[in-house]
Amino acid sequence: MGEGKAKIAVIGAGNVGATCAFVLAERKLGDIVLLDIYEGFAKGKALDMAQGGQVLNYDGSITGTSDYADIAGSDVVVVTSGFPRQPGMTREDLIEKNAGIITEVGTGIAAHAPDAVIVMVTNPLDLMTYHMQKVTGFPAERVVGQAGILDSARMTHFVAAEIGCSNEDVTAMVLGGHGDTMVPLPRYTTVSGIPITQLLDEETITAISERTAGGGGEIVKLLERGSAFYAPGSAAAIMAESIVKDRKRLIPASARLSGQYGLEDVYIGVPVILGRGGIERIIELELTDAELESLQGSANFYRGQLSELLGY
Numbered sequence: 001m002g003e004g005k006a007k008i009a010v011i012g013a014g015n016v017g018a019t020c021a022f023v024l025a026e027r028k029l030g031d032i033v034l035l036d037i038y039e040g041f042a043k044g045k046a047l048d049m050a051q052g053g054q055v056l057n058y059d060g061s062i063t064g065t066s067d068y069a070d071i072a073g074s075d076v077v078v079v080t081s082g083f084p085r086q087p088g089m090t091r092e093d094l095i096e097k098n099a100g101i102i103t104e105v106g107t108g109i110a111a112h113a114p115d116a117v118i119v120m121v122t123n124p125l126d127l128m129t130y131h132m133q134k135v136t137g138f139p140a141e142r143v144v145g146q147a148g149i150l151d152s153a154r155m156t157h158f159v160a161a162e163i164g165c166s167n168e169d170v171t172a173m174v175l176g177g178h179g180d181t182m183v184p185l186p187r188y189t190t191v192s193g194i195p196i197t198q199l200l201d202e203e204t205i206t207a208i209s210e211r212t213a214g215g216g217g218e219i220v221k222l223l224e225r226g227s228a229f230y231a232p233g234s235a236a237a238i239m240a241e242s243i244v245k246d247r248k249r250l251i252p253a254s255a256r257l258s259g260q261y262g263l264e265d266v267y268i269g270v271p272v273i274l275g276r277g278g279i280e281r282i283i284e285l286e287l288t289d290a291e292l293e294s295l296q297g298s299a300n301f302y303r304g305q306l307s308e309l310l311g312y
């Protein structure tokens, strides 16, 4: 990563991509390039955001494009291009349409930003992150998927609302795949260091875990068109920030495992340290037999989908 101002590309200027770009600008993280197959769409959103530069007190440039040459030199590329869910769909229903998009986008990134760290957002997240790593041939630590930070943020929100305390004081840990098999971990969810198992009864915790796992679906149902984007776009921006600023945040994210938790050759949500090089370390938590079984069950589901649907 070069010295001086960071450059961050966001592929897909739709709901999640534009929200991510806006949060990146608001946090003054560097120059931003928005890329979409619809050039005018990317250019229009970039110009709109750039015109907010004065009110946001933001000096970096925000430009729109459909040309991969413009992402050259990017330190981070956030990938949000692809179809979102509609009511009644699972994330896995998107695989056919979105795998082709990721092949095209990955080829563009590998050609023009070969040193970037890729933060994947496109669903089905864990499968598309694996596919992106294969398409680009980047080392696994430079391709990471955004899911756990969002799923944990959803859980913290529900916990804070239930206890009646500040969101800021709650830290949650949600592992596993970004789908119905996700694994909320109440034992590792705390309020200012106090495990929630000491603050809430079992029934309430179970209800919170279930609402977390269905958190995206709840919003799809309410919106009736498209899926969540404020929290997802912000979550991706925070991952990009940890990378460009080398903050080394310890967050759950989709990472390629090579033996950790008894799993390999699969991308799945686990705690990682995210710094300038991408995933700098995968943390192996001590899990109970039931927790480990849930995590392995989730990973095995995606491992099966990788071979069945993508031929890996």
Ligand SMILES: NC(=O)c1ccc[n+]([C@@H]2O[C@H](COP(=O)([O-])OP(=O)(O)OC[C@H]3O[C@@H](n4cnc5c(N)ncnc54)[C@H](O)[C@@H]3O)[C@@H](O)[C@H]2O)c1
Pocket (backbone or CB within 6 Å): 011, 012, 013, 014, 015, 016, 017, 035, 036, 037, 038, 041, 080, 081, 082, 083, 084, 085, 094, 098, 101, 104, 105, 120, 121, 122, 123, 124, 125, 146, 147, 150, 178, 226, 227, 228, 229, 232
């Ligand atoms: N990982 C997560 O936590 C999470 C959360 C929310 C949404 N998502 C996923 O993020 C993706 C985007 O969601 P959204 O709500 O922003 O959708 P959206 O439809 O608003 O935006 C998608 C954008 O991708 C663009 N696009 C399509 N094909 C492209 C290509 N080949 N190259 C470049 N751009 C292309 C479209 O023109 C569109 O602007 C979806 O797959 C959605 O399921 C993931």
